[in-house]
Amino acid sequence: MELSSHTETSFETSPDSGALSGTDERQAVRLWLRLLGCTHRLEQALGQRLRRGFGTSLARFDYLAQLQHYPDGLRMKTLSRRLMVTGGNITGLTDQLLADGFVTREVDVKDRRSHIVRITPLGLATFECMAVAHRQWVGSLLAGVPEGDRRLLHHLLGGLAQSLDNLPAE
Template identity: 50%
Template structure:
């Protein structure tokens, strides 16, 4: 006996679909709540923004500097966004641009000594904020969550774009 094309999925299938949606919405909500806290604290304590912090974090991870295109890729934003942030940070003396001798159209961006000092201060506090925000979970729960998120990430990485 065949199922008509207009038949609704079984309750089990619908429950699984709803469960997947609930997981996605819960992940999104938690991400937004943590991000809102971090944005507020960066603004209040350092008169900074999350995009500025993220750009400086990438440069801190790459002391040899990064090209603008690499920054765009790592931050997952447009080149225009990176240019605007970089211009402002350069005006403040927190980053500097170095011409690329192999490509006159390109340059490398790196933190200045002052930029590194400011970022180090922000990064220390940022880490403590994140620790506090996730204090509602014990060690075992955080390890379990990491394990599950690693599995999800691995699965998503295999999917075509």
């Protein structure tokens, strides 16, 4: 895979609306589909490796990855927002991880309607083993992309993320 050494910074726009031209809209959709396809394939490969290597799912890995940064724990609602899943999904994952001894769940003393979830020492040790393997797997999955292109792609996607962060609320 080789990325262009330059980026297109201007788009042909309609004078009235500021919208992309038909050609640019088609290219934007093609780019979006390419991003989705790559993300899907990476998630599938990592999910399969986590299942084979650790008997766990990518969702459980992501959940523990969030908690390992917060030794004092997180509210379940915060976890739901960070992982971009429903409260019901977080409850199900929490129940599974609680049964495995990887997390604790306690009523939040500041808000009795909320629960705080914390990673246990067993959960942290398990996550750290998975994280080492995960980093190696990601490295091997992206090994076919030259280092310079990975850096450029990271930079370009950072610009996309910033652009999306700056979109007006609708």
